[in-house]
Amino acid sequence: MIPAGFEYHRPGDIASAIGILQEHGDEARVIAGGHSLIPMMKLRMAEMGHLVDLQGIDELKGIDIGAETITLGAMVTQHEMITHDGLAVAVPLIREAALQIADPQVRYVGTIGGNVANGDPGNDMPGLMQCLNASFELSGPDGIRSVAARDFYEAAYFTAREDEEILTRISIPKPGAGVGQAYEKQKRKIGDYATAAAAVMIGNGQASVAMTNLADTPIWSEEAGAWLAGGNIEGCVAAMLDAIDPVEDNRGPVEFKKHVAAVMLRRAIDRASSRAG
Amino acid sequence: MNDQTLTAEERAANLKGMGCARKRVEDVRFTQGKGNYVDDIKMDGMLFGDFVRSPYAHARVKSVNKEAALALPGVIAVLTAEDLAPLGLHWMPTLAGDKQMVLADGKVLFQGQEVAFVVAEDRYIAADAAELVDVDYEELPVITDPFESLKSDVVLREDLEGQTEGAHGPRKHHNHIFTWEQGDKDATEAVLAEADVVAEEMVYYHRTHPCPLETCGSVASMDKVTGKLTLYGTFQAPHAIRTVVSLISGIAEHNIRVISPDIGGGFGNKVGAYAGYVCSVVASIVTGKPVKWVEDRMENLMSTAFARDYWMQGKIAATKEGKITGLWCHTTADHGGFDACADPTKFPAGFMNICTGSYDIPMAYLAVDGVYTNKAPGGVAYRCSFRVTEAAYFIERMIEVLAIKLNMDAAELRRINFIKADQFPYQSALGWEYDSGDYHTAWEKALKAVDYDSLRAEQAQRVEDFKAGKTRKVLGIGLTHFTEIVGAGPVKNCDILGLGMFDSCEIRIHPTGSAIARLGTISQGQGHATTFAQIIASEIGLPADDITLEEGDTDTAPYGLGTYGSRSTPVAGAATAMAARKIRAKAQMIAAYLLEVHDNDVEWDVDRFAVKGAPERFKTMKEIAFAAYNQAIPGLEPGLEAVSYYDPPNMTYPFGAYICVMEIDVDTGEWEVRQFYALDDCGTRINPMIIEGQVHGGVTEALAIAMGQEIAYDEMGNIKTGTLMDFFIPTAWETPNYTTDHTVTPSPHHPIGAKGVGESPNVGGVPAFSNAVHDAFRPFGLVQSHMPHDHWRIWKIANNLGMHG
Numbered sequence A: 001m002i003p004a005g006f007e008y009h010r011p012g013d014i015a016s017a018i019g020i021l022q023e024h025g026d027e028a029r030v031i032a033g034g035h036s037l038i039p040m041m042k043l044r045m046a047e048m049g050h051l052v053d054l055q056g057i058d059e060l061k062g063i064d065i066g067a068e069t070i071t072l073g074a075m076v077t078q079h080e081m082i083t084h085d086g087l088a089v090a091v092p093l094i095r096e097a098a099l100q101i102a103d104p105q106v107r108y109v110g111t112i113g114g115n116v117a118n119g120d121p122g123n124d125m126p127g128l129m130q131c132l133n134a135s136f137e138l139s140g141p142d143g144i145r146s147v148a149a150r151d152f153y154e155a156a157y158f159t160a161r162e163d164e165e166i167l168t169r170i171s172i173p174k175p176g177a178g179v180g181q182a183y184e185k186q187k188r189k190i191g192d193y194a195t196a197a198a199a200v201m202i203g204n205g206q207a208s209v210a211m212t213n214l215a216d217t218p219i220w221s222e223e224a225g226a227w228l229a230g231g232n233i234e235g236c237v238a239a240m241l242d243a244i245d246p247v248e249d250n251r252g253p254v255e256f257k258k259h260v261a262a263v264m265l266r267r268a269i270d271r272a273s274s275r276a277g
Numbered sequence B: 001m002n003d004q005t006l007t008a009e010e011r012a013a014n015l016k017g018m019g020c021a022r023k024r025v026e027d028v029r030f031t032q033g034k035g036n037y038v039d040d041i042k043m044d045g046m047l048f049g050d051f052v053r054s055p056y057a058h059a060r061v062k063s064v065n066k067e068a069a070l071a072l073p074g075v076i077a078v079l080t081a082e083d084l085a086p087l088g089l090h091w092m093p094t095l096a097g098d099k100q101m102v103l104a105d106g107k108v109l110f111q112g113q114e115v116a117f118v119v120a121e122d123r124y125i126a127a128d129a130a131e132l133v134d135v136d137y138e139e140l141p142v143i144t145d146p147f148e149s150l151k152s153d154v155v156l157r158e159d160l161e162g163q164t165e166g167a168h169g170p171r172k173h174h175n176h177i178f179t180w181e182q183g184d185k186d187a188t189e190a191v192l193a194e195a196d197v198v199a200e201e202m203v204y205y206h207r208t209h210p211c212p213l214e215t216c217g218s219v220a221s222m223d224k225v226t227g228k229l230t231l232y233g234t235f236q237a238p239h240a241i242r243t244v245v246s247l248i249s250g251i252a253e254h255n256i257r258v259i260s261p262d263i264g265g266g267f268g269n270k271v272g273a274y275a276g277y278v279c280s281v282v283a284s285i286v287t288g289k290p291v292k293w294v295e296d297r298m299e300n301l302m303s304t305a306f307a308r309d310y311w312m313q314g315k316i317a318a319t320k321e322g323k324i325t326g327l328w329c330h331t332t333a334d335h336g337g338f339d340a341c342a343d344p345t346k347f348p349a350g351f352m353n354i355c356t357g358s359y360d361i362p363m364a365y366l367a368v369d370g371v372y373t374n375k376a377p378g379g380v381a382y383r384c385s386f387r388v389t390e391a392a393y394f395i396e397r398m399i400e401v402l403a404i405k406l407n408m409d410a411a412e413l414r415r416i417n418f419i420k421a422d423q424f425p426y427q428s429a430l431g432w433e434y435d436s437g438d439y440h441t442a443w444e445k446a447l448k449a450v451d452y453d454s455l456r457a458e459q460a461q462r463v464e465d466f467k468a469g470k471t472r473k474v475l476g477i478g479l480t481h482f483t484e485i486v487g488a489g490p491v492k493n494c495d496i497l498g499l500g501m502f503d504s505c506e507i508r509i510h511p512t513g514s515a516i517a518r519l520g521t522i523s524q525g526q527g528h529a530t531t532f533a534q535i536i537a538s539e540i541g542l543p544a545d546d547i548t549l550e551e552g553d554t555d556t557a558p559y560g561l562g563t564y565g566s567r568s569t570p571v572a573g574a575a576t577a578m579a580a581r582k583i584r585a586k587a588q589m590i591a592a593y594l595l596e597v598h599d600n601d602v603e604w605d606v607d608r609f610a611v612k613g614a615p616e617r618f619k620t621m622k623e624i625a626f627a628a629y630n631q632a633i634p635g636l637e638p639g640l641e642a643v644s645y646y647d648p649p650n651m652t653y654p655f656g657a658y659i660c661v662m663e664i665d666v667d668t669g670e671w672e673v674r675q676f677y678a679l680d681d682c683g684t685r686i687n688p689m690i691i692e693g694q695v696h697g698g699v700t701e702a703l704a705i706a707m708g709q710e711i712a713y714d715e716m717g718n719i720k721t722g723t724l725m726d727f728f729i730p731t732a733w734e735t736p737n738y739t740t741d742h743t744v745t746p747s748p749h750h751p752i753g754a755k756g757v758g759e760s761p762n763v764g765g766v767p768a769f770s771n772a773v774h775d776a777f778r779p780f781g782l783v784q785s786h787m788p789h790d791h792w793r794i795w796k797i798a799n800n801l802g803m804h805g
């Protein structure tokens, strides 16, 4: 549990951070809250010569609630998302989900940017962002581009982000009035990743459904959303069960995970529906 | 000065003696971050050690190349078995009569086994260098199942090849360690053959780990000028460690000083001797500098002593009316690669023969077979006396299984079979003499406290509702009545490595009437400094607040066998009372001299000796203490101190009644403890607040074990639960509320009647939680399933019973 040596950098703006990444190539890695990265470094499963700390970059901070869109800086912590009243009114789902991540200590430092950029299928925010149809802004040597959360995840720890890009902000379209939302998560204990988790939005004739830790990426199913929008819960659950691909681990065998996935999804649908209207 | 205005009760209260809920004096430093643990120890020029560990569970070690590691600046040495062999230290004796590799000698037998020890100038360099040591392994077939092991051609312990005689009798197979038999086999089998009813089940108590908050570690400092070795370490038995170090290193015992500083929890994990201790000592001898070794959490879980891993096949016989007539048990004990259990020598399966529990069972037979596998060694008593938790879990499951077979209420079945109060001292079929107990009183009190009959009615209604589709939650009522056997133990049959399991206390009274007491035990969080001072306060009438307690330094403390198996109060607590009584006896003579009366003409009164019939003429203990140092008293030596070595005449037998009410969601396997009631009878209660704290902590550990905590391996022998992400430690969130209660049945043979309580809650808690899970599914047809009851295993029970439609 002792990490290998590294060089520490603390740039003050995005451009310098990108510069350091460019200079050192895949020898360099950014660190946000460090609560996914540092454990990997201590296990020596992640070793890098240069660690680029994003804490000193003000441009990456702040929550903005616009008329149509909500913007979260990558360095916004989970604690800030939980305590921001405007955000809780605009998208109550975010607070509900963030409260189910880890424990207060982790949430004080863990960031939304790190959570979605990490690419760990166990992270809760990626599925949530897919449900919300968020998009991620990436800044790199070639400028700025935007990638939809639904297109971002390729495999466990593989995302559409290039090594020299930094995820700077997250934009979330404001859900319409009357859209019910819910996040259901089963976990073994406080501080645990999901055995299965479901994010559901429903209302105004539309629906969106995503699930977490049931495949090597988060799973947003267009088909499941369509069934649900049409009022067919069984169709939604069946489509989702078709889309997920859980593997056996300490949380349980595949048949259990599929069962629990359906239970979480149904419960999220129930609660989201009860809040719609 | 001679305050006569206070009543005897007021004077007694001022002492904060036995029975007082005195606040823990240790907490002043612990809550302010001022504890002094092994890892806090810093010495000039101190070096740091780190292990190269085997990634394989079974492999031949063909070569170890140290070159790259030694080339790293700051690396001082890399030790392997070859380096230790000339000193005879590449193997070490275990507490169980086996031997264990200190560093891999030709092969490794479990994942995480120590292969090389890197010594460097700082902790980071040591870790970097460990990565650079290049070990060439040749993988061998892995055995993780003890039953398979006994059938396999694969020889795990090549060093024992051809040895048919082990430390505890004949070995039946090359992977077999011992057979231990108790009771009458033939007579028990005859009872089973003739019984009205026999229930039979396999009860598995899975492998888990004590996982103390502070991991194991040591700092060894060999002073080449004085020839003295000072060894700081996380030792639950510092004196025994001193003797072992002397025996295996050849350093004279008076030249070794072992110090256990503050210890952050032991729970059995810190009883044994570990490779890290030996390597830090050798490295310090070699380098002439202090060497620190502290394991990290993953190393702790994978390599230092595990607990349990007992496969207990049971048969229990009864009449149609439910009177138990016989108990039979065959246990297959998975010991891992080396037999490093911490049990008294004559008890290779500990006190597993307490498995007749709280019941009057006329005939019983127990056999235990110890087996080698490719898992970490250990088998320590994790917050229980030796194998007592296994025994309690076994009998409390067998009772439930029998109740199902008899179609009887499990509370009633227990009631019918309890040993009655007038049967004590009670001779059990498996050889113990239970000192005292009143099980029926405790049981009725517990059932009444939870309103047992209403709970059963509620459960019946819940079953109806479930069947009618009105709910997806089932309700379980987990019953347990446990009897422990603690306080090892009488020297005539209890020793560890030949050292009798007595314990000791030395008390010195200072001239101004305060005192210091030193014990052979060592607190790891139990609060000895608080409670032992209370015993002395009550015995000699000086305030507990004026008494310092010191343990853990072998240069100053009297010899003792340490703290585990709830033995501190039964053994060292008794020594403390006896030493105090010696002081009081001398004080009586001093008082009589000062009062100018005959010794027999004064009597003890809380904190003073008073002239019989003239209570206004007295000398307080404070006055007597001063006199002991300032007066020349004819026929008496100056000073006021005493030491006592206490050899207990018997074990003590604490007991308790625990009831857990649990709600279970059959669709997700999630559970919630709605109520937990714990009644403990630990005899005389020294400090009710400490008892309550011990019960809360112990039940919480029991919750962890029953509901999720395990050391699991895959078939390649890879540990699957090696971090706290997967190894369940409850947080405040998972911890339920507890209701504690008590009855008091003093031990008749203990000077103050105390029995020990630290481990009761783990012993009683595990079956209470597990029985709650089983009980919830009993109405749907469940008889037996294995712990830990984590979500998916509970879900699997429901699934197998067809409860998912």
Ligand SMILES: Cc1cc2nc3c(=O)[nH]c(=O)nc-3n(C[C@H](O)[C@H](O)[C@H](O)COP(=O)(O)OP(=O)(O)OC[C@H]3O[C@@H](n4cnc5c(N)ncnc54)[C@H](O)[C@@H]3O)c2cc1C
Binding pocket: A029, A030, A031, A032, A033, A034, A035, A036, A037, A038, A039, A054, A074, A100, A101, A102, A103, A106, A109, A110, A111, A112, A113, A114, A115, A117, A118, A122, A123, A124, A125, A165, A166, A167, A168, A191, A192, A193, A194
């Ligand atoms: C005990 C524990 C329990 C946890 N439980 C949960 C849980 O239940 N659910 C959950 O979702 N998470 C959980 N986490 C993870 C936690 O939420 C992390 O904080 C989060 O996943 C990562 O955020 P971070 O800011 O700490 O990122 P870091 O650890 O600093 O970084 C994670 C990865 O993302 C990259 N990265 C970070 N920021 C950026 C950026 N702006 N641009 C590009 N790349 C970036 C880093 O290079 C690194 O590869 C848990 C963590 C712990 C320690």
